[in-house]
Amino acid sequence: MIELEVKQLYDKQQDLNGKVVKLAGWVKSCRSNGNFGFIDFTDGTCFKTVQIVFDKKLDNFDEIEKLNAGSTIYCTGEFMLTPENKQPFEVKAQNIQIFCATDSTYPLQKKRHSVEFLREIAYLRPRTNLFQAVFRVRSVAAMAIHEYFQGNGYVYVNTPLITTTDCEGSDQMFKITKLNFNNLPKNEDGTVDMREDLFGKQAYITGSGQLHGEAFALAFNKIYTFGPTFRTENSNTKTHANEFWMIEPEIAFCDLDGLMDIEEDMLKFVVKYVLEKCPAEIEFLNQFIEPGLKDKLTKLINSKFTRIDHKDVIDILKKAKVQWEFQPEEGGDIAKEHEKYITEYFGGPVFIKNWPKDIKAYYMKLNPDGKTVAAVDLEVPGSGELMGGSQREEDYNKIIKRCDEMGVDKSAIDWFLNLRKFGSCIHSGFGMGFERLVMYLTGVENIRDSIPFPRTPNNCDY
């Protein structure tokens, strides 16, 4: 008797015919005609399930045939190849031990539940086909990212989550504290005395690891971060969450063209990796969530991404025979409707580069024209902006000037600015929202369905 996982049954099926195997897992569904029955069985190791056949010879047949979805069982039985059936094999039960029988209060019955309902039982939804597929793809995509960067010599850096350094603007950052809100220590002027808090001042949880990442890129050449980030946005849309994961690579001696090469290469690597490792999951998502998903992903691997200046995009948008909700304007931002149009226009991913300086951050490299910065957004069909990056301003005097023009508090980032004096070099980096990537890879349309326990305004259960 061999204890095996369902995944192993699939991997080793040719060697198992006639062998007695032992399984432990859960009933997905159970049906019986009173003389024999079938259990659709999973142990979570594999998207595909196994059919267990049981009959009246089993002592506890009467209990087995009443098994409800979600019940936990141990099963010993004979593995049999069934080339004539739609499943490649089944297990003929010799013994089924019921460990935990669920009843009709179990929220996941054998029917299709809405994603809205499933969000309310976020602790059970990973048992459904949809979330088995999404969260395994998420895990495999994370591994693909680590493999890509480590395989190319990048150092993984855990930049701090708690910070007093402001990258994205502290009005967008959560404050953290150990103080008791109902008994705050006060200064003489009545304001809160933050010196009493654990860090001796107001601390935040971060919206980006970029600034710290730059310090490490100037030591290790190529680095990446991969961790959670936070925004306080009070926004209830399909694409906003208050907690999400980001990948932020930063590369020394790399300019904007080099950065686009890396972004394109990395994305293709990840897509290819997921297609190879998750064929059953992608098949399911292609069938039930986004028809055409598999084609979209396969096409991406073989496409050459378009690279176009922001001003040329505006030209195309202006010439388009479309009633825009937001009028495209030179020097202006690109709205969601524009992103969609432009990826359809080029029939694939598009790098929009060299953005108007006034709508971008102070740390981006000013181009020789004095008007634009060497920033780039990657737009992908169906999902819009997937990555945002830039060449960084490496000239100390120029970045100081930009800070002053844009009202950035230099004292809070003096160490970051010093990087431009101490061994400064041309360098570039980008950020990729991991949930955006998961949505692109799986076809799910709401960020709440791409992350295990989503955090959105007024929604922080579990």
Next chain:
Amino acid sequence: MIELEVKQLYDKQQDLNGKVVKLAGWVKSCRSNGNFGFIDFTDGTCFKTVQIVFDKKLDNFDEIEKLNAGSTIYCTGEFMLTPENKQPFEVKAQNIQIFCATDSTYPLQKKRHSVEFLREIAYLRPRTNLFQAVFRVRSVAAMAIHEYFQGNGYVYVNTPLITTTDCEGSDQMFKITKLNFNNLPKNEDGTVDMREDLFGKQAYITGSGQLHGEAFALAFNKIYTFGPTFRTENSNTKTHANEFWMIEPEIAFCDLDGLMDIEEDMLKFVVKYVLEKCPAEIEFLNQFIEPGLKDKLTKLINSKFTRIDHKDVIDILKKAKVQWEFQPEEGGDIAKEHEKYITEYFGGPVFIKNWPKDIKAYYMKLNPDGKTVAAVDLEVPGSGELMGGSQREEDYNKIIKRCDEMGVDKSAIDWFLNLRKFGSCIHSGFGMGFERLVMYLTGVENIRDSIPFPRTPNNCDY
């Protein structure tokens, strides 16, 4: 002319003899006799450096020979194998372009700096040999962990950082808020009205992903988390930080013995991986930080970890001819001095298992004796507790009883308790502090030197 990284020079040295290469990176030191000179050169891709030889034929010889540590240069030169020297090769410069010359204000001069001083320039310390070694080992160890778990079929789960669920006790968790401390909304009774905050109630940043991890283990069988966790401890010791990274695997259908098998297997895999991928770093750390480090790590791979009950450890400690600061007591905790003694006693890693229930958490599996729980701590020589885990109580009635006995608020974790009704199964998990592992692997003795930007009480710069 080939643009190459220093790592590539080492990897491809046999093919490069006589070729002209182009490098971009930083001066570690520069010395000259007025006719020719040597630059010790790095580009961060490799622990080892390259010697660049330059002479008076270069137009800017006078500037080059004055180059200070930390300066950024581009160098074109001829690669030459030098089997008679201590370096295997050098680069004879044909052209050196100075991109950013540092001056004497550069904080890292060519001398040995104390770790205390280096902590004050956390943004520059990754450029030193010590932190080049530590943070590359950290990155490689992280990859080893991902490879181990993904290679064994585990699903990587990003459990939420923002949470209202209490695993470790909310007095140990940071509160997060979007509210303005100097203008807090109040209830009629004068307390703060948390309904006005973004999540509509008090939220925290988490100290553990375990509870959420269990929900996913009961769907995917084997899962792991790897992310930051937070504690508010106002403790200034070598082993405490307020922000640290944890790995928390959780495995369905796995008991305490199975858990110890996994912990042992995983640790050996990670140690072996780091020894293979970071030979130069380990050599350096062995020489300058922890003499005997390499032996310690090599020995671990080939050792069998001891497994012993808590009560038998107490017996050994009581019989020991040692003046304890803390007297070992039946039913009591194991102090640092005891951990040290017991790993030396057995000459290697020790699993201490079956702990007194009163000093452990409510969710641990009660043993048949009614007095102990199926918990296990792994103690390693030199570092003490590296992992802590347990078989979880999977019986609904028993866990409810333990919650009541220990005063745990069941309403905040009802979903977690429900997992014991809906397809409950034997399951186990452990947590490993990633910084503890990095300290063990590198020999650094202070947690502040194992994490890029450490957060400790009154210390949240950068």
